[in-house]
Amino acid sequence: MPKALVITAPGSRDVVERPIPTLPDDCLLVKTVSVALNPTDWKSADRKPPGQVIGNDYSGVVEEVGKGVKKAFRKGDRVCGWVQGCNSNNPESGAFAEYCIPKADLQIAIPDRLSFEEASTLGLGTITVGQGLYQSLKLAPPDAPLAQPELVLIYGGSTATGTLAIQFAKLSGYTVLTTCSAQNFDLVKSLGADAVFDYKDANAVQAIKDYAQDKLSLVFDTVAVESSAKFCGEVISSKGGDYSALLKVAVPRDDVRSLFTIGYTAFGEDFDFGGGIIPAKPEDREFAGQFMSKAATFLAEGKVKPHPVKLGPRGLQGVVEGLQDMKDGKVSGQKLVYNVADTP
Structure with missing residues (x-):
């Protein structure tokens, strides 16, 4: 049997x-x-x-x-x-x-x-990326990319969902920022990430803000815990933005729209x-x-x-x-x- x-x-x-x-x-x-x-x-x-x-x-x-x-x-x-x-x-x-x-x-x-x-x-990762980037954050589709790049942050870029998200976001014409451990920098760069930050680094939030110049309004959080939501809230533009996570966590900011998807x-x-x-x-x-x-x-x-x-x-x-x-x-x-x- x-x-x-x-x-x-x-x-x-x-x-x-x-x-x-x-x-x-x-x-x-x-x-x-x-x-x-x-x-x-x-x-x-x-x-x-x-x-x-x-x-x-x-x-x-x-x-x-x-x-x-x-x-x-x-x-x-x-x-x-x-x-x-x-x-x-x-x-x-x-x-x-x-x-x-x-x-x-x-x-x-x-x-x-x-x-x-x-x-x-x-399977799971691809559908999850589709839900997060395109159903939730409404990114330009990968078969009709942006003419002018915009910033998007993939928090947790070396996760199995994160590596797929980086690639799809690049196909959609975005400038991709991502976070991961230093040991995985080469992996995420090889898949197209434009700028990589070590989330364990005490200066990571400021480094992202310096790079983004107050223009980061789209964040996809593949880790989806309270600490990742807090981190993402600190780097999103002062004008607000959209944050989407894989579980029901929220950015502690009223001017940021906190969204979540459940793959099932x-x-x-x-x-x-x-x-x-x-x-x-x-x-x-x-x-x-x-x-x-x-x-x-x-x-x-x-x-x-x-x-x-x-x-x-x-x-x-x-x-x-x-x-x-x-x-x-x-x-x-x-x-x-x-x-x-x-x-x-």
């Missing part, structure tokens, strides 16, 4: 045997090849009830196409994208399993230039988040599907590159250790990836 990484008790997870999931009409049945880890994986696994399959990012091969799927997928296609892990609506739905059932409209065919390992890093709205269904129910947003699913299709073109052309991969051992069993490493803050500038076939 196939294996999957499942919440086995509150705060505990293990690899168990699990039947192949039932295929919903709007989904693909995918034989999973590679999976990639995100902070939301360990956070959800720690707080969700037992029985749910964990994991969001994957790549694999289509085994079967749901009868309601409109996108042109066929058996044998290499695909990647985002599947909702720790999903109370459908406990079978997570990515960390030998078979997964992603919603077809949120997936893309893997460009020939990318390996399964690289492709597995893309991309699935277009009600979901349990932080102990409450977030209502379905069909418009977010429509946007996410369109943005993934657009992103696929840039990935195929090599204009957007995946986050650096660190391939771990022991497949799904290795994921258990990787989740703990993420929780302990041991991962920086790399995406932990595991090949499912390596599971003991």
Whole structure:
């Protein structure tokens, strides 16, 4: 019987045997090849009830196409994208399993230039960037860039979402400022960041203000904690601006519009988040599907590159250790990836 990484008790997870999931009409049945880890994986696994399959990012091969799927997928296609892990609506739905059932409209065919390992890093981060930069901050789209550059700050540029955000913001014609640890400066510069600042440096706020000359009015915060919101509030123009974060944190300024996105709205269904129910947003699913299709073109052309991969051992069993490493803050500038076939 196939294996999957499942919440086995509150705060505990293990690899168990699990039947192949039932295929919903709007989904693909995918034989999973590679999976990639995100902070939301360990956070959800720690707080969700037992029985749910964990994991969001994957790549694999289509085994079967749901009868309601409109996108042109066929058996044998290499695909990647985002599947909702720790999903109370459908406990079978997570990515960390030998078979997964992603919603077809949120997936893309893997460009020939990318390996399964690289492709597995893309789904959650790409959709999250789409929501933050384009749905929330209303940046110029990457296929219709600005004629004259404007400033945007990506706080947390070396995160898996941050590296994608830098590249999309550059494609959209912006001058990109970013923050990260000094050890990751070369990474973010290689992806197009115009100016990089060490957020740990006591002079970082002043350095950004000196660079921006009171013209920074757009900020995307991929870290989304109280300290990052405070930092961002200190560098935004005295005239105000827009700040968008990946969680519900706010800049402590009345003249700054504090916005936030929760990536899971991309699935277009009600979901349990932080102990409450977030209502379905069909418009977010429509946007996410369109943005993934657009992103696929840039990935195929090599204009957007995946986050650096660190391939771990022991497949799904290795994921258990990787989740703990993420929780302990041991991962920086790399995406932990595991090949499912390596599971003991």
